[in-house]
Amino acid sequence: MPNLFSQEAGPQPPREIRAQVEIMALLKTLMQNRDPLTVTFTDRSQKFQSFIVKLDTDQGELWIDELIPREGDKYASQGESFRIDAWHEGIHMRWDCPGATQVELDDAPAYAAGVPDELFYHQKRGAFRASVRRTADIAVELAHPERKRRFTAYLMDLSATGCKIRLEGDMSRSLSPGELYTPATLHLPDAGRVEVAMEVRHVEYREEANETHAGMMFKQPTALAQRSIDRFVNFLQREARRMEKEDLF
Structure with missing residues (x-):
């Protein structure tokens, strides 16, 4: 099989x-x-x-x-x-x-x-991942329902099924693969606060930048949240194509 x-x-x-x-x-x-x-x-x-x-x-x-x-x-x-x-x-x-x-x-x-x-x-894996410019500083708020943990992170990339975030300092011991953070709030331009549940998939501390990078997967987002995420991914994709065209001239 x-x-x-x-x-x-x-x-x-x-x-x-x-x-x-x-x-x-x-x-x-x-x-x-x-x-x-x-x-x-x-x-x-x-x-x-x-x-x-x-x-x-x-x-x-x-x-x-x-x-x-x-x-x-x-x-x-x-x-x-x-x-x-x-x-x-x-x-x-x-x-x-x-x-x-x-x-x-x-x-x-x-x-x-x-x-x-x-x-x-x-x-649905393999969804297009759109990079987010570091200067955009799109915040992601994470809350753990049982451990009373709260973190503020920033988007590095975004897809229809998940995202990659960065946090300041070494948070590799505070974020564990498999943990579920709910509610987690994406502060997307135009859409405002978009609440989803996120599961930690992998965590890596980058010592040279003193940053922790974490891959997150969305868990059963509402239809409204999914539409907001999809719209922003499409916007990022259009912006990336526009920048590519400008670089040709």
């Missing part, structure tokens, strides 16, 4: 995966990485969060944790159908569940549903 998470040259068109061995591999990855699931019940607009807590290959079942907010447990207990969206390293996965059965896992409620026959898979 090909590695579905191997690095590709650019974003790939959406496709449906129907091979059970591939579907189980993807679900196992989501479970092992504790990637959050967004659960949306049919004919309901509210979204709920959960996680895969168990995969039963023999029974062909996946178990998800109790839902947040807890109101979702009522809909799940009633057997309502729902859709699950998940993201892993810039890859969007989606599948439908006709319903779930309430079960118990470690004395806590969970919900068992059948492993899907098909899974929507869309790789």
Whole structure:
């Protein structure tokens, strides 16, 4: 089976995966990485969060944790159908569940549903990264919900799926790969404050500049936030092309 998470040259068109061995591999990855699931019940607009807590290959079942907010447990207990969206390293996965059965896992409620026959898979990695001029000083505010940390950083580049930021001094021990900062606020020109959740992907301290550079990935941005980010990336791309043309003369 090909590695579905191997690095590709650019974003790939959406496709449906129907091979059970591939579907189980993807679900196992989501479970092992504790990637959050967004659960949306049919004919309901509210979204709920959960996680895969168990995969039963023999029974062909996946178990998800109790839902947040807890109101979702009522809909799940009633057997309502729902859709699950998940993201892993810039890859969007989606599948439908006709319903779930309430079960118990470690004395806590969970919900068992059948492993899907098909899974929507869309790789968005490899998105165009637009450089941001250092003189622009576009600020990024980071807040950690549990550790009560707050940082102010500045954009180095930006894409539809993430960004690279710089911070003054050695912050390599304060930012750890895998940490989620929410809310994180991008202060984009014209768009103003754009709030997203950001996950730390990699961190590097540049001693010669006394700066820390960190790669960040956006986690499930709202449609409004994504549009604001996409518009600014397009603006940066147009500016880069304009500068290239001016350099020709």
